[in-house]
Amino acid sequence: MNYVDPHIHMVSRVTDDYEALARMGCVAVSEPAFWAGFDRRSADGFRDYFRQITEVEPRRAAGYGIAHYSWLCINAKEAEDVKLAREVIAAIPEFLSASNVLGIGEIGLNKNTRNEATVFLEQVELAVRHNETILIHTPHLADKLRGTRMILDMLADFPALDRGRVVIDHVEEHTIRPALDAGYWAGMTLYPVTKCSPERACDLVERYGTERLLVNSAGDWGPSRPAAVPDFIVAMRARGHAEELIERMVLHNPLELFSRCRRYVPPPRIGNPLQRTTSS
């Protein structure tokens, strides 16, 4: 089955992973800007990173027939340094015209601090000013419920924001409902220990349906499985779910979200499956 991984950090993965993903049916990935495992010391460090995810990774992915999209921001962890964060935010517009950029992300909260909230709000303002889609990271463990609710509170300050162009990512059982009820997309991240498992993601699809719901691996430099989306496909099939429903989750939904970015060009290998579905 063709699929998209809408959240994966390919800068942290070896080229063999691109090949493995291609063999499993991956036609596109999207790569949010994130914490690289260490704090960068200057805005120029971020400029180099933005070049990597707007120029280098798309070329690497194309070698395996995979379309590569990206999102730009300063992540919540490094946002604790507000001065640096503001320098990075000022640099982001230099890269917003890159053809593979889908929007601003993954912004959000990490430890739910005042500085994180300040930088989060300033990046939402940046996205609104440039009419960009937004991908939002929610905290990992005990912070998740509180942080998710704080993020939703802050987003409510932007009544003109198109909720259908915003993803609340890393939802779990206790945070999915407020995200969906408010009209946002919700992303389920399949991780080996924290976040969601494939079986729990299937549970959430069965309970909440497929509308505005995404599934991703968030594969990165830590314990993670770049093949987590195929794991979800297998788990859904084992429960007897229809191929069409599974395909909506892993292919049509992410592409529908991506298409809300004005720069979006469909993955070359498959064109626009949404259009084919509509006309058939």
Place this chain on the structure above:
Amino acid sequence: MTRALSDQRFLAIRSLVVELSAAFDRVERHAAEESVELDDDIRWRLLAEAVARLAAGPGRVEAVQELFSDAYEPAWRQTGGPELFGSPGCCGR
């Protein structure tokens, strides 16, 4: 055989329960060997409470997730701001 409790699903859940049981025994055994008082550890008390919530019926996963979560204060912006909500540094962070 229904999908609700197929043999495959029974074996998967059985495995999880056996692993959980062994993990609790393991922690207690090592605590005894190291003379550690587990009841003083908030993480152990949370785990014990989580297991108790498994017997509560439907809604278990939300109940367990909320147990492992810091409380959300809707008026957080009026009560001093998010610096109050920094991590206390326990529970796996």
